[in-house]
Amino acid sequence: MPAAAHARSPSGNTLSEKYIQDCFHSYLKSSLTQAKVERLLDADILSSAEGDLMITGPALCLYFAALRCTTNPPAVPLPRLDKHAAPMDLSAENCPPTFQSFLQVWSRTVPIIQGFTPEHQHDLARVICNLPPLSTPPEEPVLGVAADLRAVAIEISQRRSFQDRYADDLQAALDSGSGSGNGNGNTPSSPGPGQGGTIPKRASFVPPPSYDVTSPTSSARSRSTLPGAAAPLNPIQPHDHDHDLPPPTSQPSRSRSIILSPTSPAIEFIRETLYAALGDVLERVPSLQSMLNQDPPRAYFASVAFAILDVATTSMIPDEGGSVVGVLGTTLSVDECPSEFRPFMLELGVIGREAKGMEEEDQLMAVEYAQRGGGMGEIPATRMDRVKSMLVNGVGNEQRRREEDEGRGSPAGRAVAFANRVNGLSLALTNLKTFRERQEEVFRVLAGIGG
Structure with missing residues (x-):
């Protein structure tokens, strides 16, 4: 056509x-x-x-x-x-x-x-x-x-x-229509109500809370109430992940949450571990602070996506099937998660492994450029740099990079696909009822930091 x-x-x-x-x-x-x-x-x-x-x-x-x-x-x-x-x-x-x-x-x-x-x-x-x-x-x-x-x-x-x-x-x-496919090529008939048919299905989608923050708290006050703000993580520079994760005893320990207890459900542990990373993420990514004032909903999703990437690359325990060290210094394994939450933990582990592999490839690329005699200023943006840029600026920014450096991007769009994976987990988690329960509170805190 x-x-x-x-x-x-x-x-x-x-x-x-x-x-x-x-x-x-x-x-x-x-x-x-x-x-x-x-x-x-x-x-x-x-x-x-x-x-x-x-x-x-x-x-x-x-x-x-x-x-x-x-x-x-x-x-x-x-x-x-x-x-x-x-x-x-x-x-x-x-x-x-x-x-x-x-x-x-x-x-x-x-x-x-x-x-x-x-x-x-x-x-x-x-x-x-x-x-x-x-x-x-x-x-x-x-x-x-x-x-x-x-x-x-x-x-x-x-x-x-x-x-x-x-x-x-x-x-x-x-x-629309009376039949519904099942994704496998079978289309069962669905007679209407009163004809021995099934009850019409209703869409159960519920939008997340609104992010209108009318009276944000001051920056200092917000920092004191943000989960994890009492003892922020050490800032992680762009290339600090280019090494093996340290053993569990030396991994960063997410600081105490204001509501989490040792007996809290696993999904609350995951939620608080991610929210505890937000303050540190905002310190390292100034553009997120600017976005909080310009586009609050987008800033919230981007901040959670960065927190997912942060936890996946700093708090996952290697060779333990996706265990994570989170708030209170507690370790949570996939086996300890209820079955409905295991896919989220498994996806977090996949993101961590893919990020590690991507950073290793980026490091090899830098070595190849150095061996060919190119200066450090000539090294194009790494895939991980592209991912982080997309999490903040969107895929349109990645397209401009492609146009400037057409030979760098892979046909399969690996950086885009990986950013999608991180963003996809962010959307999935933040749409869970357990996350929605605290989104408004956490967003007010983030708005206070951004202000």
Whole structure:
């Protein structure tokens, strides 16, 4: 499907954010419905909003929009919210500044997606939905495009305007049609109520607490009440992780939480361990403090993502199946976690191992540059540097890096995929009820530090 026509939207007439949001959610409802029809998502997943559906949904929307695109340069064909309105595209000329980075990353993927064979396009949709691709081995460009689309979706899912409307989008997909696929090719019939059928499923997605902080505490007071602030961790410089983790006795011990007791449930231990790292993270990443004033919800998610990376790389015990040293100097193993929380601990361990491997590769790259006689100033940004930059600045910043240093990025987008993994765990944890119980309190503390 070549992108041949020019964008039909008026040049220089910026569309409102509200209009773009309305168009996006209209697209999202149809995309989720189409994914259900194609058995990429089933009704149980849509109703429970389990896994990373908050990422999958927007990524599917971007994928289907790329297939529909007919313009060059790529522009999003907007749905007609008013049947009397003229057709319009979202282009670089009329896109609100807030969404420019999303449009730029999406535009880069359009010719790649349209150049895929139908089989690889279907593989891309499956990868977006966390289903295995049918091609073996999967095409690297498919994995790279999926990583980019999911990265944009993560940033969209962190917006409060999206969170407040997502349950309605899920419900619209659940209400469409009478059948629901199960993701394996089987489509059981679902007769309606009163006909011996099942009760209609309801979307259970609940947005996280609002982050409106009207009276933030002072910086000094906030620091004294932040879990872990009484004894902050030693600052970790960018390349301090390029060595084996020290033995458990010399690992940093997360300081005492204000509410955690030795008998607290495992998920509270995980929560307090991550929250205890936030103060130290904010000290080391000044850009997060600035973001707290400019975009509070995004700053919260970015801070938790950095805390996950911090704990995964400094507090995981090697060769012990994912045990972590946390608050109170206590060690928690995967076996000690209730079964419903083990996936989170296992994912934390995977992130720690991948981060260690990435840093070792970065170190080898630096040695290779030095052996070729290049000065330290000529070494491009490492993958871990790119990951940390994306956690704060988003995938749009990574795309600019690629354009400046095209030969550095891998086709599979490994840095993007790893940042997505960290962000995905952050979103999954912060959507748990146990985390939501303290998010507002912790966010007020963070806002006080940022102020």
